Amino acid sequence: MSNTPIIEIEQLTKTFRHATEPAVKGISFAINRNEIFGLLGPNGAGKTTTISILCGLFPPTSGKVMINGQDFQTHSTEIRQMIGIVPQDIALYPTLNARENLEFYGSMYGLYGRELRNSINDWLNKLGLTDAAKRKLSTYSGGMKRRVNLIAGVLHKPSILFLDEPTVGVDVHSRNVIIQHLKEINAQGTTIIYTSHHMEEAETFCTRVSIIDQGKILTQGTPAELINNHPGAPNLETVFLNLTKRKLRD
Amino acid sequence: MLHKLLATVKKEVLLLLRDKVGLSILFIMPMVLIFVMTLVQDSAFKTMNEKGIPVVFIDNDKDSLGIQIERGLKANDLCYLSDSIDGKPASVETAQKAVQEGKFLVGIVIPKGATEAIRKNVTELVNQTLNGEDSAKHKSAGTTDSVEITILIDPVAKKSFLISMTSNLREFISEVKTKIMFQTFSEQVAEIIPDKQNAPTNSYQKSQIIKYKELYASKSEDKIVPNAVQHNVPAWTIFAMFFIAIPLSSSILKEKNEGSVFRLHTMPTPYLLLVNGKIIVYVIVCLIQFVLMLSVGQIFLPMLGLPALVLGNSIAGIMLLTGATAFAATGYGVMVGTLASTEHQAAIMGSLSILLLSALGGIWVPSYVMPEVMRNISAWSPLNWSLEGFYKLFLRGGHVSDVLGETLKLLLFFLATMTVTSIANRKKRTV
Numbered sequence: 001m002s003n004t005p006i007i008e009i010e011q012l013t014k015t016f017r018h019a020t021e022p023a024v025k026g027i028s029f030a031i032n033r034n035e036i037f038g039l040l041g042p043n044g045a046g047k048t049t050t051i052s053i054l055c056g057l058f059p060p061t062s063g064k065v066m067i068n069g070q071d072f073q074t075h076s077t078e079i080r081q082m083i084g085i086v087p088q089d090i091a092l093y094p095t096l097n098a099r100e101n102l103e104f105y106g107s108m109y110g111l112y113g114r115e116l117r118n119s120i121n122d123w124l125n126k127l128g129l130t131d132a133a134k135r136k137l138s139t140y141s142g143g144m145k146r147r148v149n150l151i152a153g154v155l156h157k158p159s160i161l162f163l164d165e166p167t168v169g170v171d172v173h174s175r176n177v178i179i180q181h182l183k184e185i186n187a188q189g190t191t192i193i194y195t196s197h198h199m200e201e202a203e204t205f206c207t208r209v210s211i212i213d214q215g216k217i218l219t220q221g222t223p224a225e226l227i228n229n230h231p232g233a234p235n236l237e238t239v240f241l242n243l244t245k246r247k248l249r250d
Numbered sequence: 251m252l253h254k255l256l257a258t259v260k261k262e263v264l265l266l267l268r269d270k271v272g273l274s275i276l277f278i279m280p281m282v283l284i285f286v287m288t289l290v291q292d293s294a295f296k297t298m299n300e301k302g303i304p305v306v307f308i309d310n311d312k313d314s315l316g317i318q319i320e321r322g323l324k325a326n327d328l329c330y331l332s333d334s335i336d337g338k339p340a341s342v343e344t345a346q347k348a349v350q351e352g353k354f355l356v357g358i359v360i361p362k363g364a365t366e367a368i369r370k371n372v373t374e375l376v377n378q379t380l381n382g383e384d385s386a387k388h389k390s391a392g393t394t395d396s397v398e399i400t401i402l403i404d405p406v407a408k409k410s411f412l413i414s415m416t417s418n419l420r421e422f423i424s425e426v427k428t429k430i431m432f433q434t435f436s437e438q439v440a441e442i443i444p445d446k447q448n449a450p451t452n453s454y455q456k457s458q459i460i461k462y463k464e465l466y467a468s469k470s471e472d473k474i475v476p477n478a479v480q481h482n483v484p485a486w487t488i489f490a491m492f493f494i495a496i497p498l499s500s501s502i503l504k505e506k507n508e509g510s511v512f513r514l515h516t517m518p519t520p521y522l523l524l525v526n527g528k529i530i531v532y533v534i535v536c537l538i539q540f541v542l543m544l545s546v547g548q549i550f551l552p553m554l555g556l557p558a559l560v561l562g563n564s565i566a567g568i569m570l571l572t573g574a575t576a577f578a579a580t581g582y583g584v585m586v587g588t589l590a591s592t593e594h595q596a597a598i599m600g601s602l603s604i605l606l607l608s609a610l611g612g613i614w615v616p617s618y619v620m621p622e623v624m625r626n627i628s629a630w631s632p633l634n635w636s637l638e639g640f641y642k643l644f645l646r647g648g649h650v651s652d653v654l655g656e657t658l659k660l661l662l663f664f665l666a667t668m669t670v671t672s673i674a675n676r677k678k679r680t681v
Contacts, residue, residue: 107257
């Protein structure tokens with residue numbers, strides 16, 4: 001893992017139109033190359049807003065975002081080419097089969113011909129979907145759809161991969177396969193930014209986490225550091241609950 | 251960039267081919283629409299022409315006027331004449347009841363002594379003229395009797411039928427009056443000038459002073475005859491092409507709802523390229539629709555005994571205008587899909603606006619029968635531009651140069667929809 005930051009955020013604030021309060025309130029942090037950085041928080045904490053800004057979906061109200069030393073205003077295409085995203089919702093076409101979906105999304109990242117075909121075949125094989133590749137996505141189980149959703153974000157070998165709850169609603173087997181392959185991708189040099197409500201998964205998967213609530217960062221560090229800094233907390237989940245006050249969130 | 255565009259086109263084609271309902275809206279429903287609308291309109295005119303409007307005729311005159319009107323109406327295709335009701339001779343009372351019950355659309359009552367009254371009036375007029383008396387003075391004295399023909403009308407009868415019927419009646423009455431006048435004049439002249447005693451008094455009947463010749467003002471050498479097919483096929487084809495807005499806008503919103511747009515917005519591909527992929531596919535769909543509709547007009551409608559669609563003289567003009575209409579329709583669909591927030595909204599917005607634009611554009615009712623205000627509004631409907639263009643090509647035998655104005659307007663409309671789409675997209679992303 002390198003100590004050079006690939007993502008730098010300074011005083012990031014986002015207030016949506018017609019909103020009375022900012023969704024993100026002046027947060028700052030940096031993510032180093034090859035990290036698996038967990039952005040954890042309850043519902044409405046500002047995780048998805050932060051990730052959306054980092055992906056270039058919409059601009060911040062104020063603050064600075066640098067991706068690999070570049071910003072979206074001047075290097076939008078270059079940044080988009082180096083990032084991959086696995087959204088929380090299955091962002092695929094249900095009436096197309098897995099291969100057709102992946103061919104389309106791979107093409108949008110500039111892959112074509114043999115390179116595209118090899119990449120698709122490789123990933124379908126790795127995630128156990130080769131036999132089902134010609135079936136319409138609407139016939140897939142939740143776990144299978146999640147796996148295709150993951151492949152669509154990694155086909156072009158991104159330098160930075162954003163994962164928004166990639167294992168939500170999947171069975172243990174699918175989750176293990178997904179986590180195992182994400183670790184492989186990270187080992188090959190991809191920086192991963194990950195959000196989840198699954199604290200046990202985050203504790204074992206992330207190299208560093210940031211706990212965010214109501215648009216502010218509450219704490220940041222490796223999972224072990226956070227547990228050690230909170231005496232009596234046996235795991236990350238207890239740290240999370242202590243910091244976020246155990247209140248129910250909408 | 252070309253690979254990305256081709257991938258987008260391929261994706262759109264696959265999505266379209268797997269959407270059976272969308273395909274039926276795009277291809278089968280418009281073809282059915284053309285069949286039904288053309289057959290209904292054609293058979294409506296045929297019913298009128300072949301069998302005619304049922305008319306009960308009561309001739310209490312039994313003289314020239316009654317005979318002339320009866321003969322004239324019988325010879326006319328507009329109506330089917332009957333002088334009895336349920337096997338019994340019709341009277342004014344039974345005719346009124348029958349019309350009220352809808353057994354007949356119209357009833358005509360010629361009063362007793364009508365011809366005699368006309369004859370008397372005419373003779374007086376002729377005498378006054380020949381003797382140099384003041385007719386106005388004579389009239390005020392109240393010596394002339396007017397003839398009153400009663401027309402009983404079923405309230406459901408369309409105004410246009412009645413206008414045709416009454417104008418026919420007026421024509422017959424006028425003819426009878428002129429004939430009587432001519433005969434009276436001839437008799438009077440024969441009395442004044444005895445040499446002319448043997449002059450034929452029926453010379454009026456033999457002569458036809460004014461003749462009518464119907465000639466369609468078309469540039470075509472093939473003599474295109476306006477009929478239900480020539481009018482309906484282009485009108486409903488344009489309607490179907492614009493109806494593409496519904497599946498197209500629905501496909502845009504599906505992409506939004508299924509999350510694909512979220513992913514696509516994070517990719518190194520301009521959103522405009524993705525929209526262009528859709529436009530290419532749907533423009534091709536419009537062109538296929540057009541060919542299918544023409545094939546209905548040229549091949550299938552003649553199988554049902556209808557006249558075949560005549561395309562006019564300019565294939566280049568048809569191609570140009572069809573291309574422009576396809577772009578205008580597709581642009582409109584993209585705009586609706588971008589402005590609407592849900593599929594439901596897009597379906598309502600799309601279908602209602604197209605129905606409105608088509609009504610204004612003269613698809614349902616020709617714009618020339620609209621009031622002036624509506625005609626002015628109609629001139630702003632893209633469907634009207636397209637329809638006017640196709641009428642120029644299909645009915646007036648026009649060429650490319652004749653439809654350049656309509657083509658330009660349609661292409662400008664496409665550019666306007668794209669501008670609105672682009673602005674709306676930018677606004678929606680500025681959250």
